[in-house]
Amino acid sequence: MEFSALPKTSCGSFHQELAIPLVASVASACNAQGRRFRGARSPVLESFQIFLTTVPLPAASSSEDSFLWRANDLDLSYFSAKNTWSELRPRAPKHQYVSSVWFKGAIPRYAFTMWVSQLDRLSTRARLVKWGLGISSLCCLCDCFEENCDHLFLRCEVSEQLWDLVLIRLGYSLFAFHTWDAFMCWLSLRDTTSSILLCRIVALATIYSLWIERNNMFFNSVSTTPQAIFKRIDRHV
Numbered sequence: 001m002e003f004s005a006l007p008k009t010s011c012g013s014f015h016q017e018l019a020i021p022l023v024a025s026v027a028s029a030c031n032a033q034g035r036r037f038r039g040a041r042s043p044v045l046e047s048f049q050i051f052l053t054t055v056p057l058p059a060a061s062s063s064e065d066s067f068l069w070r071a072n073d074l075d076l077s078y079f080s081a082k083n084t085w086s087e088l089r090p091r092a093p094k095h096q097y098v099s100s101v102w103f104k105g106a107i108p109r110y111a112f113t114m115w116v117s118q119l120d121r122l123s124t125r126a127r128l129v130k131w132g133l134g135i136s137s138l139c140c141l142c143d144c145f146e147e148n149c150d151h152l153f154l155r156c157e158v159s160e161q162l163w164d165l166v167l168i169r170l171g172y173s174l175f176a177f178h179t180w181d182a183f184m185c186w187l188s189l190r191d192t193t194s195s196i197l198l199c200r201i202v203a204l205a206t207i208y209s210l211w212i213e214r215n216n217m218f219f220n221s222v223s224t225t226p227q228a229i230f231k232r233i234d235r236h237v
């Protein structure tokens with residue numbers, strides 16, 4: 001193996017820090033006494049040298065070195081970008097809400113807004129105030145309660161009116177969720193009233209429309225009635 005293939009550390013290339021010529025083979029970096037490296041000068045190199053103590057010294061040989069790959073505890077006979085990627089970026093456990101947000105047929109910008117809302121990362125007034133902005137934390141739509149995701153999308157009088165219209169259109173008679181958890185639970189339920197795919201598409205469009213409405217009020221002081229927002233959602237869906 002040529003040492004040019006070794007990764008770079010924050011201080012420079014491995015071969016420089018180990019004082020090994022760039023094109024040295026593994027065998028030429030060793031002699032009968034052991035490996036001819038200089039002392040480790042960084043934690044990464046120290047870990048690397050500790051790891052090397054667990055590997056037998058290579059036999060003196062004039063044959064060609066070859067690459068060996070190992071990822072996710074698998075010995076590979078070839079380089080696998082997929083295995084390397086999953087080794088470098090381990091996946092977190094899949095959250096239950098994922099299938100309600102990212103599904104086949106979802107409109108990407110609607111799904112993105114829903115996803116960011118689910119993570120409570122939208123720049124609602126409550127969050128802007130927490131970041132130190134000297135503004136009112138009251139809801140842009142009703143000006144009565146703190147503007148957070150639960151209130152803005154589910155409990156505000158504007159959003160409640162809109163959900164009433166949307167749910168009646170879907171065939172439901174009762175608006176049954178007032179917290180984000182209950183909303184996500186409803187999105188994963190299957191019933192005979194309406195298809196789960198339609199419910200999810202409509203829910204994403206409703207959340208997106210409410211966020212657009214909120215931004216229109218926040219930035220332009222322009223408001224739309226829940227009936228007009230509903231007509232737009234109905235037409236889009």
Ligand SMILES: [Zn+2]
Nearest residue numbers: 139141142156
């Ligand atoms: Zn409100």
